[in-house]
Amino acid sequence: MLTLESLAGGESQEVKISELESKLAQLGRSKMKENQGAEATVTRAASLTLVVLVETPEAAQEVSEQICAISEQNPCRAVVLVAQPEAKPAALRAWISVHFNQPSSASAKRLCAEQILVEARGDAVNDLGNVVLPLTLSGLPVHFWWRAARFDPPDYFRQVFRLTSRVLVDSARFLHPEPDLLELAGHVKRQSAQFSFLDLNWSRITPWRELISQCFDRPETRGYLDRLERVRIEYESESPRLAAQGVQALLIAGWLAGRLKWQPGARPSRKQNSTSSFYLRSAHGEVEVQRVARRFEGAGKGVCFWITLEGGGDPPASFKLDRGCDGRSVVTRAEILGRPLVTRTVRLEVLDEAQLVNEELQISGRDPIFEESLSIVARCLQT
């Protein structure tokens, strides 16, 4: 079994909670001295404090590996919290380390990030908030990456949330996607005035949303946006990313509904075999949104994702965006009956978690479109 001792090996050192800040400064200075060669310039850089909550030592290891990649684009102090309220005996331990990276453009080496790993077992989890507070960097924003299977913050994080500018969740990690999304929507509604919420799964669909938008930029296709009758989103039924893709489909539907002023609850949602449908009311009639989990030939990694939008009118039209098993590119097809098919291929890769966090950290402020979409998803799930 992975332990934090083994994780903290190598460059990390265990320190007393009360000495975290001073030992970190000491470690930074000694590392800078070690690397201060004739040609190497070591600099410290930080643009934020990133607090990360994980639930297991394995997750802490995954995050530790990502911190360096995150720091290259968003230099930060990372405080990784491993909260294990069920573990015995109660204990609070901490390790510190520094990450270096090599800028591509210069020969200079630099200290780009400091990482503090805090493990809280049993009742000691109640102290986590107070451990974090003095570790945040002054004058810089605090981002809280909630890397857990559900967003339901316990009370001991209350003081940390007071300092937090933004909370990052990942609905792809939700154990029970639909009720957990509903719960998240409730938190967003209540707390978005206090800090902004961002969902990494929302970030995953941003390029899909861009591609869908592009389908309706042209004068000859713009009109179909008001006459959409069916949206079909297909994804892999047998992959480790099934739940993630299912939530992505919901968020796309919520986004379309919000932007196009579709009202949920035209009639009750329906589930038949692997197809879930819900119905919304547009200014022109009813829109059916289908989520279809199905088998794709040669698939299994959860990268296949197909979106079809069908518009009524004369002539009718359909717009298809298909990412196949290569997981790298999407073929788009705009088909208006009686006119030549317009097709192209563009890049759309599955981004890893560090890339997604990096993207999110570079956006400032709230994302009202996400909040709107999530709220509509919640309403749809309640019909």
Place this chain on the structure above:
Amino acid sequence: MAETSVLPNPLREGIRMRRTPDACAMVIFGASGDLTERKLLPALYYLARERLLPGGFSIIGCSRTPYSNDQFREKMRQAIVTHLNLDNGNDPILESFCKNVYYLTDNFGDPKAYSQLVDLINRLDQEGKTSGNRLFYLATPPSFFPVIVKHLGSAGLAKPKDPDKTWTRVVLEKPFGRDLESARQLNRTVTRVFHEDQVYRIDHYLGKETVQNLLVFRFANGIFEPIWNRRYIDHVQIAVAETLGVENRGSYYEESGLLRDMIQNHVLQLLSLVAMEPPASFDAKAVRDEKAKVLRALRPIPMEQVNDFTVRAQYAKGFAEGKEVPGYRSEPNVSPKSVTETFAALKLSLDNWRWADVPFYLRSGKRLAKRVSEITIQFRRVPHLLFQGAVTDSIEPNVMAVRIQPDEGISLRFSAKVPGTTPQIRPVKMDFRYGEAFGASPPTAYETLLLDCMLGDNTLFNRDDAVELSWELVTPILDRWKQDGEKGLASYEAGSWGPVEADAFIERDGRAWRRL
């Protein structure tokens, strides 16, 4: 002519949505040339790959060399693979991109070729591969600009297909004229056919991230603008140094010279961004108006005073880029008696309230010691040396340096006490580097500018008045240098920092070039 668009797309709202242009046909004249292969097609492919180009985007290459569509596609495919270091294997995105590339053989003067172009564009429109919008990119030598523009006009291609729904634009590569008169003539020729709003004069320097950041740096930070004036600034230096010689461009360079090639366009554009007043908004007209005002405020240098305000020089043989290199006059296609300058230094003044008595020193050259472009703002010294006991003759003035390339970034030099009991003061540097702060690589200048052009944003392109104003400044200098010939032309060793005359030129004012 009003630019138009269709009904807004509500799906485009939101902070994450990047701008993508309307479907269009891009016609590149001079498509078999180096620029198309090295810069334009790789930039367009990159934009397409990153989903920044619309569905319904086609490229039509026009040039004198005969190619079939397939031959040209293959040539462009290879160029993209080579210049972007792509894997030469199966790339569905590249294949999809190349399918929408077409070619027409055109000697630029034959009306029939333009009729064929009209037919091809119309056919692509009908097939849904474009959408009535047209972008003409003139990547030819400038001598072809008038004839191409004239024929585009005659073929009815200069006017938007449907003025309420579509647009037509033309991009002109530099150099735009070779003196004031030829620039005016070219402007007249172009604007007889195209409206000025349709004309995009490209200067790739303006597409560089740091150049754009100059505006953000100056106008999105409250702390700089109050000190950005004659009261606090002693002088400004703008340096654009290259290590390369003229390579295989000897014939071109003999006609051009450094002043035309770098100062008239790139360096004066940088100067206008440094010196401009805050525009009322960040729209193209407001920004370009303010830049033009700066150029208008430049104090003219009369022919008889040119040698007081300029230095020109030519590189001799030396050691650069790790090897022995020949002098300019020994380069291929260069006259052994050439008096073309490969280095120039200028001292300019701006006659306005903000910059009165603040000299702007410009220098640029080929075969210099280092490839670097930098803007240096040197602030005034402190009025009184308070630390009399300090172990120092004087306190160095504060210097802010904006590095454009390489290692884009901004640094500030200030004085600090050396730790210890002796009161020593030493200058230290505070550094911001793009690569370190943001990690991600910025888009190339051509990606930025091509996208802006398709989006109808001409903020980063030169306007006719700005072009003429810069030629107004430069033309008397060129005339005087031409008149003087060999007299006054200094020499410098290749791989050095230019002629000693340039050092003397600035030292005369009690100043020195910044070490780059």
